[in-house]
Amino acid sequence: MKHIGVGSCCALFASLLIGLPLVFAQSSASSLAGEPVRLTVAPNVSSPIAMKTLPKAVCLLHAEGDSDVAHSFKVFANDEGMIRFQVRPSAESEQIARLAVDCAAGAKSSTFELELRSNAVPTLGMPAPQPDVRTPQPGDVIRPALTEAEAHALSGEELVQRGYPVRPDEQQAPEAFAAWRQAVTKAARRVDARQVANPEVQHGRRIKATLETETPNWGGFELKASAGTYDLVEGEWNIPTANYEANSHTYSALWVGLDGDHLTDLLQAGTEQDNQDLNFGFFHIYVTTYYAWSEFLPIQPTEMELGNFAVSPGDLLYSEVWVGNAGQLPSLSGLFGIAFLEDVTRGESTYVYTCRGLTLNNNCTSLGQVNVGGSEAEWIMERPTVGGSLPDLTDYYEVYVNAAYAQQPNFTWVPYSAANNDQILMFNGNDLLSMVYPWGTSEMLFYWDNWH
Numbered sequence: 001m002k003h004i005g006v007g008s009c010c011a012l013f014a015s016l017l018i019g020l021p022l023v024f025a026q027s028s029a030s031s032l033a034g035e036p037v038r039l040t041v042a043p044n045v046s047s048p049i050a051m052k053t054l055p056k057a058v059c060l061l062h063a064e065g066d067s068d069v070a071h072s073f074k075v076f077a078n079d080e081g082m083i084r085f086q087v088r089p090s091a092e093s094e095q096i097a098r099l100a101v102d103c104a105a106g107a108k109s110s111t112f113e114l115e116l117r118s119n120a121v122p123t124l125g126m127p128a129p130q131p132d133v134r135t136p137q138p139g140d141v142i143r144p145a146l147t148e149a150e151a152h153a154l155s156g157e158e159l160v161q162r163g164y165p166v167r168p169d170e171q172q173a174p175e176a177f178a179a180w181r182q183a184v185t186k187a188a189r190r191v192d193a194r195q196v197a198n199p200e201v202q203h204g205r206r207i208k209a210t211l212e213t214e215t216p217n218w219g220g221f222e223l224k225a226s227a228g229t230y231d232l233v234e235g236e237w238n239i240p241t242a243n244y245e246a247n248s249h250t251y252s253a254l255w256v257g258l259d260g261d262h263l264t265d266l267l268q269a270g271t272e273q274d275n276q277d278l279n280f281g282f283f284h285i286y287v288t289t290y291y292a293w294s295e296f297l298p299i300q301p302t303e304m305e306l307g308n309f310a311v312s313p314g315d316l317l318y319s320e321v322w323v324g325n326a327g328q329l330p331s332l333s334g335l336f337g338i339a340f341l342e343d344v345t346r347g348e349s350t351y352v353y354t355c356r357g358l359t360l361n362n363n364c365t366s367l368g369q370v371n372v373g374g375s376e377a378e379w380i381m382e383r384p385t386v387g388g389s390l391p392d393l394t395d396y397y398e399v400y401v402n403a404a405y406a407q408q409p410n411f412t413w414v415p416y417s418a419a420n421n422d423q424i425l426m427f428n429g430n431d432l433l434s435m436v437y438p439w440g441t442s443e444m445l446f447y448w449d450n451w452h
Contacts, residue, residue, distance in 0.1 A: 236401070
């Protein structure tokens, strides 16, 4: 199925900029933010673009003058106002593709202009995009690199208190320990996650199909509870590069999580690659965004993008999801659903805490707590629900997930390949969309097969 939207510019803002002041949603004239950004990008090559907009803004990127909601692309600015996406023109042309980026943050709104020339040779007036290099800031919090001795000698709880992820057992889970050690023996900037709701996208529970091994929205491996419950799940992968389909908006998301199959709760975190085709007539521009997200059902009914945690295709991403208390080891009786993500390539990490119960006076309580039984642990490539339907699956080609282990409350580490696992294939009717293959004790290979 394809996700098709309709509507005018007003409908676009009203439906996509949810949570922003109504005056912006209805306004047809936003302030013009300076001179256009003018760049030359190579044809048939993905070029990363970083633009300065409004801090903490929600932005819509579209062809200038095209107000159709189906032809717009949403991006979120970080606390410094930077938005990041990639563009790939389909052909060389001297004609200029003009795009508008409509941004809103609180009571402020601005439109930023972007002009793109598709050519392998930049010009003085339209240079190639510059590398996105962040300048260190005085307020940056740096998690120091552990020495080999510290990685082995510090207690598990002391490590978590210092902001490191949960340490896997070196004997029971050697591949997971190696991935963890690679991350923690490098310094990393601690990033404020700042979750931003993306109301159109829902990472839902597994949709049942006729066969237990098939589903239209999930593909991957799932550990069942027959060997006991799980309070933590982890995995590591290089963020896949998205390929393109003309005249479509496509989505694919890779995550690790607890529960969600036959259950009302689902705690998950991962990365996503979404692609939009913008047709300018003289060529197409495929726009792609890569980002990290988390979601905790039923507390959070939609995707929560991590606005300050930047990722890029090819980056090595290490992720852990568990239930526990802040600064303590996993426990299914803990107050929080916790997600830890580290971009090992970029040297940045973040913790996401979501209260399982009611928050009173800014304190998380156990009142009305969502039960996370931990009867399932998953490593999933998903076709998320968008606008109430399942969209085309972004062509991610292939991606390996390794260090795929889950921890049980008795501190036993179990690989995804244990005897009680399910191998799930993503089908749309009779059409296979995404495959997963066992690739060793703790590694699996996901392989894209079709859009829809």
